[in-house]
Structures are given as C-alpha cells and as structure tokens.
Amino acid sequence: MKCVLLHQADIRRLLIIGAMSRLNGLGRRSIPEDSWLARISARKPRMLVAIARANRWRGRSGPC
Numbered sequence: 248m249k250c251v252l253l254h255q256a257d258i259r260r261l262l263i264i265g266a267m268s269r270l271n272g273l274g275r276r277s278i279p280e281d282s283w284l285a286r287i288s289a290r291k292p293r294m295l296v297a298i299a300r301a302n303r304w305r306g307r308s309g310p311c
Contacts, residue, residue, distance in 0.1 A: 262301035270297055 278285045
C-alpha cells in the first residue's frame with residue numbers, strides 16, 4: 248500500500264492528463280451515444296469528465 252500513497256499525486260496527475268488527451272481525441276470523432284462517457288459529457292464540464300474517466304482507470308489498475 249505504501250507505493251500507492253507515495254506517488255498518488257503523480258499517478259492521479261498522469262491519469263487526468265491521459266483522460267484529457269483521450270477526450271480531446273474523441274472530441275474529433277463521435278463518442279458512442281449509449282456509453283456512460285456520452286451521458287456524463289452531456290451534463291458536466293470537460294475537466295470533470297476527465298477526472299471521472301481517470302477515476303475509472305484508477306479503479307481498474309492494481310495497487311502499484
């Protein structure tokens with residue numbers, strides 16, 4: 248658990264940057280309308296959507 252706590256800010260920052268990059272790439276194309284990403288991006292600001300996307304990625308990653 249120590250490795251997660253030690254670099255938590257760095258990991259979070261990288262995940263948010265990656266999520267913003269992914270959203271920018273998807274902005275050029277259409278996001279599938281039935282996805283959770285389309286539903287949340289219709290209601291929330293872009294940065295909040297990126298943070299939600301990063302949190303989903305974070306939940307899928309391991310402890311380190």
